[in-house]
Amino acid sequence: MNEQPMIQLIDVKKKFGAQAVLKGINLSIYEGKTTVIVGESGQGKSLIIKHILGLVKPDSGKVLVHGRDIYKISKRQLQEIRANFGVLFQNVALFDSMTVFDNIALPLRERTKLSEEEIRTTVKDILKLMDLEGSDEKYPAQLSGGMKKRVGLARALVLNPKIIFFDEPTTGLDIAKSNEIYRVFFRTQAKLGYTSVMVSHDVPKIFKLADYVALLYDGIIQDCLPPEDFQTSENPVIREFVEKTMGRIYESEEVEG
């Protein structure tokens, strides 16, 4: 990989009280690629995303976005960087006192100079893309889990961001709804060409989407590899993870050997 990473975490450490959660994260995210962070629950995968978003300050280390350390720049510069971000939070974080339409329209109203008519057209278009036509006047509490995720995704995509963060986009959804989210993801990434960083438990399905898979274990990124290389990695921690989540896929080879 000769190209310059879009996002780079260099030796990022974070403690909560006496508990060291991140013990030196080194990770590079490349433009136009999908990087999936996997690992067991409670390892700090979402925390890595929060560090990149500028929501949690690391105890030490650097978080570079386009080569700029986001914890050493002004609030205004951070806002400029965040203007390229779209985020789908784990719990979606929709504004619960606003309708679906207003949730999606908010970034357009606050960050662009579009007229209300143009905003209406844009929101209607994205609702159509997400198969959410007719839900625009509903409140988040009136939506199913899958619909909430799609509204969250619509809100994240509405300003055509360059980088999208997905924090466990399919957690809590059944297989059909998960597939639906992945289909929307495929469709939108093909159309918009964004870079994406995803935290997921959905192994091995997520390998089909990923360009790179990074395993977080014991506060360290064990390795970040293309899915095929990840599955055949000699790293014992990755090997154990692959076996645990996918079964011993090389059993026959071992038997033959």
Add this chain to the structure above:
Amino acid sequence: MPLLRFLDIIGDASLYYINQAGRMGIFLVLVIYNVVKLPYYKITYITKQIYIIGTLSIFVIIFTGAFTGMVLGLQGYNTLSKFGSEGLLGSAVALSLIRELGPVLSALMITGRAGSAICAEIGVMRISEQIDALECMAIDPHKYIVAPKFIASIISVPLLTAIFDVVGIAGGYIIGVKLLGANEGAFFSSMYRDVEFIDVYMGFVKSVCFGLLIVWICSAKGFFVHLERTGGFGAEGVSRVTTSAVVLSSVLILVFDYFITSLLI
């Protein structure tokens, strides 16, 4: 070592409260900065907040104002009649309300009704990551959520105080003049003679300061619910921080009342 543990607790608490004071101070500066540069098209956000903080508080203000004025009329008439000074009832009721009771009691009522709602709303937004979502969308939550509430509070609280004063004076008039038989002409002439511009000015300054204080404390407490020492998690965290915001605002209203009075008297 019990002494070391004691010192550790004292040090820990001191650091926490200094940190909190600093955090709230920076929050105030950021909000004032955003209030100053809030674009004109945000007027709809401000009018919505004026409706929530101001319009929806009118009933409780009228109700408490009327009964405060009525009790002032009752107590004032009985006390002044001992000295044969019933004629001063109008000025006694008006001065008590305009200088002191109007601003303080309205502020306390608004804290209970609107301040608690502000704190709970922002607190829920914080724990459900809605504020994080705003930040990630490059929308400044100080500007989007808090600044309109600040402007609305500074506009609404003096107006509600004025309503409280007028209704209170009417309540004092009904009890003192209509029920107890004080002289109507003396009631109004003493009020006209004794109430000066400085009294109204003092009441106005107090109500503006209290409006700022309520919205500052309540929004900052909700905004930083996740950093609360007692554990700012979930519904219980929000409920705890809302209680503490109401208590702190109420105490500070009374403390600042003394200082503003001593400065302006």
